[in-house]
Amino acid sequence: MKRKVIKKLIEKIEGEAELNYTFDKGKIEDVKINFGFYRGIEDILVGKSPKDALVITPRVCGICNHAHLIAAVRAIENGYGSAGLKIELTGKAKQIREFTLSCELMQNHIKWLYLTMLPHLEKYLKLDVTGNHAVKAAYFSTTITKAMAVFAGQWPHSSYAVPGGVTCDPTQLDLMQAHSLLEECIRFFEQVVAGIPLETYLEITSVSSLHTIGGDFGNLLHLLDKSGLAPRGGSHDRFIVFADSFLAASGKSIVTSVSPVDARYVEESEQQGSVAKAVTYKNRLYEAGPLARGMVSKEPIVKNLHKRYKDALITRIFARIHEIGRLLEANRNLLSRIRIDEASCVLEEDMKLYEFEGTGAVEAARGSLIHRTTVVDGRISSYEIITPTQWNLSHGNEQEKGVAVKAMVGSGTEEEADFIFRAFDVCSVCTAQ
Amino acid sequence: MKDTVGRKLRLLWLQSITCNGNTHSFLNHPELFSLLSHFDLVHHPVLESGYSMEELTDKKIPCDILILEGSFIEEGFTKNGVEVSSLVAHYAQRAEYIVSAGTCATFGGIFKQKDPEKISGFCFDGEERTERYEHYAQKLISLPGCPIHPRWLSYVLLMIASGKKVALDSLHRPVELYGYTVHSGCTRNEYFEWKIDAKQFGLKEGCLFYEQGCQGPYTRGSCNKILWNDITSKTRVGTPCFGCTEPEFPKVGLFSTRTNMGIPATMPLGIPRRAYLTLTGVVKSFKIKRFSERLLEYDK
Amino acid sequence: MKMKEKKALKRESIIQTALQLFSANGFHKTTIPDIAAKLHMSVGNLYNYFSSKDILAQEIIKYTSEVLGEKIRVVNTMDISAKEKIYKIVEIYFRMAKDKPEMIEYFLRVYLSNREVFNDGCEGMVCVSGFITEIMIFFDDAVASGELRNQDFFSAFGLFMGYLGGMVFLKGEGVLPKGIEYYIDDISRNIYNALKN
Numbered sequence: 001m002k003r004k005v006i007k008k009l010i011e012k013i014e015g016e017a018e019l020n021y022t023f024d025k026g027k028i029e030d031v032k033i034n035f036g037f038y039r040g041i042e043d044i045l046v047g048k049s050p051k052d053a054l055v056i057t058p059r060v061c062g063i064c065n066h067a068h069l070i071a072a073v074r075a076i077e078n079g080y081g082s083a084g085l086k087i088e089l090t091g092k093a094k095q096i097r098e099f100t101l102s103c104e105l106m107q108n109h110i111k112w113l114y115l116t117m118l119p120h121l122e123k124y125l126k127l128d129v130t131g132n133h134a135v136k137a138a139y140f141s142t143t144i145t146k147a148m149a150v151f152a153g154q155w156p157h158s159s160y161a162v163p164g165g166v167t168c169d170p171t172q173l174d175l176m177q178a179h180s181l182l183e184e185c186i187r188f189f190e191q192v193v194a195g196i197p198l199e200t201y202l203e204i205t206s207v208s209s210l211h212t213i214g215g216d217f218g219n220l221l222h223l224l225d226k227s228g229l230a231p232r233g234g235s236h237d238r239f240i241v242f243a244d245s246f247l248a249a250s251g252k253s254i255v256t257s258v259s260p261v262d263a264r265y266v267e268e269s270e271q272q273g274s275v276a277k278a279v280t281y282k283n284r285l286y287e288a289g290p291l292a293r294g295m296v297s298k299e300p301i302v303k304n305l306h307k308r309y310k311d312a313l314i315t316r317i318f319a320r321i322h323e324i325g326r327l328l329e330a331n332r333n334l335l336s337r338i339r340i341d342e343a344s345c346v347l348e349e350d351m352k353l354y355e356f357e358g359t360g361a362v363e364a365a366r367g368s369l370i371h372r373t374t375v376v377d378g379r380i381s382s383y384e385i386i387t388p389t390q391w392n393l394s395h396g397n398e399q400e401k402g403v404a405v406k407a408m409v410g411s412g413t414e415e416e417a418d419f420i421f422r423a424f425d426v427c428s429v430c431t432a433q
Numbered sequence: 434m435k436d437t438v439g440r441k442l443r444l445l446w447l448q449s450i451t452c453n454g455n456t457h458s459f460l461n462h463p464e465l466f467s468l469l470s471h472f473d474l475v476h477h478p479v480l481e482s483g484y485s486m487e488e489l490t491d492k493k494i495p496c497d498i499l500i501l502e503g504s505f506i507e508e509g510f511t512k513n514g515v516e517v518s519s520l521v522a523h524y525a526q527r528a529e530y531i532v533s534a535g536t537c538a539t540f541g542g543i544f545k546q547k548d549p550e551k552i553s554g555f556c557f558d559g560e561e562r563t564e565r566y567e568h569y570a571q572k573l574i575s576l577p578g579c580p581i582h583p584r585w586l587s588y589v590l591l592m593i594a595s596g597k598k599v600a601l602d603s604l605h606r607p608v609e610l611y612g613y614t615v616h617s618g619c620t621r622n623e624y625f626e627w628k629i630d631a632k633q634f635g636l637k638e639g640c641l642f643y644e645q646g647c648q649g650p651y652t653r654g655s656c657n658k659i660l661w662n663d664i665t666s667k668t669r670v671g672t673p674c675f676g677c678t679e680p681e682f683p684k685v686g687l688f689s690t691r692t693n694m695g696i697p698a699t700m701p702l703g704i705p706r707r708a709y710l711t712l713t714g715v716v717k718s719f720k721i722k723r724f725s726e727r728l729l730e731y732d733k
Numbered sequence: 734m735k736m737k738e739k740k741a742l743k744r745e746s747i748i749q750t751a752l753q754l755f756s757a758n759g760f761h762k763t764t765i766p767d768i769a770a771k772l773h774m775s776v777g778n779l780y781n782y783f784s785s786k787d788i789l790a791q792e793i794i795k796y797t798s799e800v801l802g803e804k805i806r807v808v809n810t811m812d813i814s815a816k817e818k819i820y821k822i823v824e825i826y827f828r829m830a831k832d833k834p835e836m837i838e839y840f841l842r843v844y845l846s847n848r849e850v851f852n853d854g855c856e857g858m859v860c861v862s863g864f865i866t867e868i869m870i871f872f873d874d875a876v877a878s879g880e881l882r883n884q885d886f887f888s889a890f891g892l893f894m895g896y897l898g899g900m901v902f903l904k905g906e907g908v909l910p911k912g913i914e915y916y917i918d919d920i921s922r923n924i925y926n927a928l929k930n
Contacts, residue, residue, distance in 0.1 A: 009513050011486040012479055014453050016512060037450055037510040040547035051688040055675050059543050059579065062453030093635075111460075115479060134480055135466055142461045146662040153670035154661035155461070156454045156580055160672045162634050162688070167671035169637045171729065177664070341731065344635025344671075350644075350689060429452055693876030695886030696869055706873065710866045718857020 008414055014063055015428030021414050028411045033393055035432040045383040050076055050375045054159045061430045065156045066104040067364030070097060071371040073161040079358025079373060080163060080351060092342035093165035096151050098246060099334045102327040103148035107141040108365035109324050112425045118220060124419050125227050140188050147181035150174050164347030170340060179335050186328050193217050201325050205300040207308055217321050230314035233420040235407040237311045239292035240281055242368035243361035246330045247323060248297035252286060258296055263359055263370055268386060271395055278394030279386055287403045288367025288391040290320040316423050354378040364388055366425050387430040437497060442594060444472040445496035445524060449517050450510060450544045451503030454580035455535040462583035463663060471594045490515040492523045498593060499528035504537040504544045506552050525569055530593055532574045534586055539577040540680040560680040575605040579677035584659050585610050614702050615674045616649035618657030628717050629724045634671060637728045646688045647673035650701035654678040744782055747772060748796050751789055756835035760790065760843045787850050794844050794860045797836045802863035809867055815875035820921040827913045830901045837901050882930045893924055
């Protein structure tokens with residue numbers, strides 16, 4: 001069979017991407033990924049007040065805007081620290097920030113499950129589309145973002161995290177409201193997503209007990225297994241996490257051995273023919289995201305799946321949905337720990353700091369998000385944003401193919417490759433900021 | 434007029450230079466699906482819809498209501514090899530109604546700042562009319578906001594579906610949504626009345642207009658009437674209003690109030706400066722005990 | 734209508750007479766009968782206009798503040814530089830100190846020296862807002878046009894009005910070697926130099 005190039009437009013991925021598949025002997029041997037329009041948020045920030053980044057950067061992305069806010073505020077706090085003003089957030093501020101960020105992650109993961117994974121898998125397997133996926137996605141995401149808005153004021157595009165803490169000053173009534181919204185989402189997870197009690201779900205550690213998962217998650221696992229897709233889509237099996245969170249401490253994992261990382265070694269480079277920049281760590285490519293967090297933190301069920309399937313589709317997909325369960329439980333604990341008598345914000349006035357440089361990292365839905373701000377004369381002189389999808393969706397370098405590209409290589413059809421691509425939870429707007 | 438009797442109106446959601454924030458904000462509508470049941474969703478960036486992106490770029494989709502998201506550039510942004518500007522022109526000519534959803538689509542918004550000469554809203558460039566205005570003014574409804582509130586859009590869609598006329602102001606914004614300022618309904622109103630500024634972020638007490646940059650008193654929008662996520666608003670959680678519905682959004686220095694010798698440089702909407710300052714001088718002369726204390730005392 | 738106008742004129746003449754007496758003899762030494770006598774009216778009738786000496790004192794400060802404010806308002810509407818406006822404001826203030834010394838004297842010697850009289854009803858800026866508002870507008874315009882340096886309102890206001898008040902006080906004490914108008918030029922220049930960008 002001849003070599004041929006097939007061009008495909010992938011839509012409904014937070015924008016669109018154009019994939020050019022090169023087939024050789026009936027199998028994909030390379031893929032070029034092209035994203036839409038470069039919007040230049042980093043350039044727009046130059047000349048603005050440092051804190052304007054808290055309003056501007058969330059507008060990089062409609063689905064993970066809150067992660068941008070948290071990365072931006074951490075970059076400023078880190079910059080203040082390097083200029084001599086150390087900030088120690090109160091427990092309350094930390095807990096509220098973590099709560100709202102986790103809500104955004106869950107909102108994202110549930111939309112991916114119901115708007116991307118299930119409908120595309122059903123389409124791929126030529127099954128009848130079961131119809132109400134979107135209703136489920138909207139119900140859960142509307143409820144969890146409402147819980148988040150109790151503190152953040154709104155979702156999308158809140159700017160409630162400010163240097164030194166948060167702007168809100170919640171009452172017990174607010175906490176209770178957030179709590180009952182969260183419980184509503186837990187009920188949904190138990191009855192619709194996993195089909196078993198959250199507590200039971202979180203006790204699952206072995207691959208052999210995965211069959212106890214019911215609901216839509218169980219159905220997805222069943223379809224992946226039955227269709228033979230489960231072991232497909234393996235990539236470099238190298239993972240990276242830059243920010244500490246409930247889900248994982250920072251680190252990198254290569255062949256299951258975990259070691260520390262330092263954001264200074266992250267390098268961004270232009271890619272020919274693409275508006276998205278590629279990212280490497282010490283010249284090597286790494287996968288970011290829920291699977292990376294599961295591997296770096298050695299989450300038992302993710303590790304056990306990995307033992308059997310390596311970084312295949314099943315492991316990658318499982319790791320993401322699994323985070324919903326973990327975050328629901330974590331958020332329940334966070335809420336019960338918040339003490340409303342603690343200060344919301346420890347900085348009592350606008351800091352007159354005119355020169356600083358700071359880096360902020362956060363674990364967003366799709367992986368590590370890094371912001372770097374440089375301030376001169378009280379204005380932003382340069383701003384750098386490295387998004388998770390840049391890790392996963394770059395073309396790669398001379399030595400090796402990009403993470404998602406490698407995962408697609410070897411597929412026999414573009415439909416299979418399309419599904420493998422979507423399993424990375426592609427975000428076009430974040431990739432081409 | 435197209436014959437729309439006896440069938441649902443066809444809804445086409447088209448994105449240009451955007452972050453998808455309006456799309457996701459709209460998905461938060463609690464009655465999303467009963468709302469959408471009034472329409473035939475021919476294309477949508479996230480939800481399952483009748484036609485694909487390829488069919489969209491082939492200019493094959495019928496449409497009655499065109500929802501636009503994102504700012505526009507004449508050349509240089511293509512989808513599936515087709516300039517977005519030509520796609521929009523195609524569908525805008527055919528649609529009965531054009532709804533510019535969000536500040537980008539309406540005025541240019543944040544992304545306009547990358548290339549202010551070339552990037553603009555659909556019919557407005559800031560407050561100025563673009564060349565397109567004359568062509569489409571008849572069917573244009575502006576819904577600025579970064580992002581839009583889901584209920585702002587559902588109001589417009591349901592008004593159209595029920596054949597009612599949406600009353601608009603000179604920038605084509607529905608008066609029922611933008612006749613208010615963001616300040617109206619803010620839970621911190623007492624502190625504004627008595628000119629008590631918020632001492633810092635993270636407190637229930639104090640108004641954010643004097644120090645923290647709140648633009649609520651001169652920004653049009655219903656954020657404190659139609660609450661965000663049906664529960665709250667920026668100012669209610671102590672975050673200043675950044676004026677995201679306004680043609681010049683975003684200004685520089687969003688977390689601090691621009692003042693001249695301590696006097697706010699921008700007055701509340703329509704308030705003469707002399708009237709405002711007279712009132713300020715008088716009101717500031719009184720120390721109200723209740724406002725010098727915590728709003729809620731838990732220890733007593 | 735006519736009756737109303739007549740009453741307003743009477744009211745103003747009471748204010749002006751009381752202003753002179755308070756400024757010349759001090760607030761405490763001046764009594765309501767003194768004022769009534771000077772106006773050739775009965776004490777009872779005067780009380781129809783002002784129910785107490787304190788209230789009369791408060792009305793006077795509002796009145797002087799409005800007279801001064803009205804003059805500065807004219808300057809604020811002129812299309813001239815901040816430097817020229819400063820000159821005009823200083824001129825207004827010093828001319829008033831010369832032609833109607835009781836107006837300024839009242840402010841310095843009655844209003845500022847007898848705070849207990851003004852505590853209830855004239856707190857803070859309540860009774861002087863006619864004047865303060867115009868000074869605010871002057872500052873706001875001058876900073877917006879880039880001529881004056883942006884700073885806290887009171888640091889600028891204190892420099893401006895403290896300076897003028899001090900000069901008028903010295904004049905009242907009789908220690909100024911020259912007529913107050915002599916100082917208009919230098920003082921407006923000093924104020925401008927201190928506040929300019």
